[in-house]
Amino acid sequence: MKLFLRYPGRVTSVDVVPAGALTVAAGSNTANGWKQYTLRGRAWGRARVTVKYADGTNQALSYYVTKPAAQVVNDLGNFLFTKQWFDKPGDPFGRSPSVMSYDRAKDAIVEQDARVWIAGLGDEGGSGSWLAAGMKLFGQPTKAEVDKYERFIDGVLWGGIQYSEGERKYGVRKSLLYYDPKDKPNFPYDPKLNWTTWTSWNKEASESTGRAYNYVHVVGAYWSMYRVSRNHEGLATRHTWDWYLDQAYQTMMFLTDPANKVGYTNVGLMGASAFTETLADMKREGWTEKVAALEARMKMRADRWAAQAYPFGSEMAWDSTGQEEVYAWTRYFGHNPQSLTAVNSIIGYMPLVPHWGYNGAARRYWDFIYAGAPGSRYERQLHHYGSGLNAIPVLARYREQPDDLHLLRIGYAGTMGALTNIDQEGFASVAFHAFPESLKWDAYSGDYGPNFLGHALNSATYVINHPEFGWQAFGGNVSVSGARVTVNVVDSLRKRVYIAPLGLYLTLDASRFERVEVDSRTQVVRVTLAPATADTPRARVRVEQPFTPTGVGTFRVAGTFASERGASVVPLSAKPTVVEIRATR
Numbered sequence: 001m002k003l004f005l006r007y008p009g010r011v012t013s014v015d016v017v018p019a020g021a022l023t024v025a026a027g028s029n030t031a032n033g034w035k036q037y038t039l040r041g042r043a044w045g046r047a048r049v050t051v052k053y054a055d056g057t058n059q060a061l062s063y064y065v066t067k068p069a070a071q072v073v074n075d076l077g078n079f080l081f082t083k084q085w086f087d088k089p090g091d092p093f094g095r096s097p098s099v100m101s102y103d104r105a106k107d108a109i110v111e112q113d114a115r116v117w118i119a120g121l122g123d124e125g126g127s128g129s130w131l132a133a134g135m136k137l138f139g140q141p142t143k144a145e146v147d148k149y150e151r152f153i154d155g156v157l158w159g160g161i162q163y164s165e166g167e168r169k170y171g172v173r174k175s176l177l178y179y180d181p182k183d184k185p186n187f188p189y190d191p192k193l194n195w196t197t198w199t200s201w202n203k204e205a206s207e208s209t210g211r212a213y214n215y216v217h218v219v220g221a222y223w224s225m226y227r228v229s230r231n232h233e234g235l236a237t238r239h240t241w242d243w244y245l246d247q248a249y250q251t252m253m254f255l256t257d258p259a260n261k262v263g264y265t266n267v268g269l270m271g272a273s274a275f276t277e278t279l280a281d282m283k284r285e286g287w288t289e290k291v292a293a294l295e296a297r298m299k300m301r302a303d304r305w306a307a308q309a310y311p312f313g314s315e316m317a318w319d320s321t322g323q324e325e326v327y328a329w330t331r332y333f334g335h336n337p338q339s340l341t342a343v344n345s346i347i348g349y350m351p352l353v354p355h356w357g358y359n360g361a362a363r364r365y366w367d368f369i370y371a372g373a374p375g376s377r378y379e380r381q382l383h384h385y386g387s388g389l390n391a392i393p394v395l396a397r398y399r400e401q402p403d404d405l406h407l408l409r410i411g412y413a414g415t416m417g418a419l420t421n422i423d424q425e426g427f428a429s430v431a432f433h434a435f436p437e438s439l440k441w442d443a444y445s446g447d448y449g450p451n452f453l454g455h456a457l458n459s460a461t462y463v464i465n466h467p468e469f470g471w472q473a474f475g476g477n478v479s480v481s482g483a484r485v486t487v488n489v490v491d492s493l494r495k496r497v498y499i500a501p502l503g504l505y506l507t508l509d510a511s512r513f514e515r516v517e518v519d520s521r522t523q524v525v526r527v528t529l530a531p532a533t534a535d536t537p538r539a540r541v542r543v544e545q546p547f548t549p550t551g552v553g554t555f556r557v558a559g560t561f562a563s564e565r566g567a568s569v570v571p572l573s574a575k576p577t578v579v580e581i582r583a584t585r
Helices: 069-082 123-139 143-157 213-231 241-255 273-284 288-306 323-332 336-349 367-371 386-400 405-420 448-458
Strands: 002-005 011-017 022-026 035-041 045-053 058-065 461-466 470-474 476-481 484-489 496-499 504-510 513-519 525-529 538-544 554-557 562-564 567-571 577-584
Touching: 011 022, 022 045, 035 058, 069 123, 069 143, 069 405, 123 143, 123 213, 123 367, 123 448, 143 213, 213 241, 213 273, 213 448, 213 504, 241 273, 241 288, 273 288, 273 323, 273 448, 288 323, 288 336, 323 336, 323 386, 336 386, 336 405, 386 405, 386 448, 405 448, 405 461, 461 476, 461 484, 461 513, 470 476, 496 513, 504 513, 504 525, 538 554, 538 577, 567 577
Parallel strands: 461 496
Antiparallel strands: 002 035, 011 045, 022 035, 045 058, 461 470, 476 484, 484 513, 496 504, 504 538, 513 525, 525 577, 538 567, 554 577, 562 567
16 A cells, blocks of 8 residues: 655654554655655555654654455454354244354354344344345355355245235344243243343334335345345355345335334434445346336435435434435436535545544544444444445445545545454454544454445546546555556455546456556457356456546447446457457547
8 A cells, every 4th residue: 555745854764563564665755846655565464654753853753554355354254154054943043044143252152132133144244144145245255155144035035024915015123032031931032131121122113114224235135135136146045136126126115105104204314325325226127117216205305405404314413424324315206406415524524634543534433332242332333334425425435426535535434444353364343443542343243244245336447647646546556657547446345346537437347457548548358257167257347437537438348249237248268358349539
């Protein structure tokens, strides 16, 4: 990674604590005197770099060293589908098989908690792990993990968490676990837990379908499996792709039907970018009538927000969660002043500072109480799900106005912050405790899932040509030879590349980017795709231009390729495949 410093004093030393955690190599100064350094992570975890200047000034920068991003996501999936895999046939609450909440302090699944949703696969605190598992499969599917997730969907989600019949069909209940000894007289409720407060819902309360936030996670699960089924061969076997997509659609329709009296439908919901992703895929599939029906429902919500000065309501008196969905739908339906207000409010609470924990971390304070380990308190949470989710609209806005580097810096920081929660074995914590007497990751997995959803929907490599620093990449390694700029793609999923000087956004429904070459003179882009695998014999390449700079034409995939759902279908082979993207003027 690169570090640029501007200070009138001479640098006398650069120290790293712990010693050897990072290496720091000085490079050439820029034309206007910025000092350039290349940093490389060597030891996992927190590290502090202290720059000392000749006038006695010290400057501290805090980093977090992880494994390579793709390996971090692989580790997450392995932990979710092994250590957090709950497989106890006959569980009286119907939670098996599933990916459940985990207590890192005990290294055990949380089977009981007086906040029943955490052990009941509900709310964010209980849905988080199975939502993260679904989004991991969207980005890095494996056959063994897909098999387990389909068992979860058929055995627990559909017909358990979500009603599969009757008047409440497609409704999502609040929790599978509940405290009701009269109903479950033989269940060994833990007597050491306090079951006397409002958090220990009884059977009737747990069966309520009245909380809108719960529906988002279900849509995310179905949508991720639609993507797996539609774009990879032989991985999903229990249902066809259209079943998964329709389940997501029906869930949203139940949520937004006033007759069902689901609460909080008129506020922005965490992770609801899954809604817009689902709608986009429905349009690509040609589901005209269902698209119109869903758009009508969502437009009513967007129009309501357009009439409000600050449409960012929540369950809480103040929150930083509604902006993601408010931005998505107000932008979609052309309410541009409100979408701009959403981004501007995010800029207000999403800082840009040289500290891994605060950089890009949207302000969040209370969810240790609702999703963290017992004994928690109200406290500044570092890289809670506000990081990954608020980064979605920030980076979407950046792609439309790539001259605003501030948006890229905070958006990318929030996206990458979501990976710091994942430890060396793959356990993902709800958030980091920021109070100085704590400074540790919470022991519960809690509501990490929405954070990883934000990461999975945002992970990309961004290529810029900075007026002072030249060609740089966020999520890639750059080399320049004359007019040719080569970027080795190293972000976690390697599915998206944005080339800012061209306003060009390349995405893959299937396969991975390995390298991107940009000829800055001819504006020809060459992408190198990963070799074929048994489940991914073809790539599907999408070309978008959220911004068109002066003098740049319309880009298309060069050559003769079949088109499916608006994507160019590129056959892959045992070796990497090179595809050209050219502009017509």
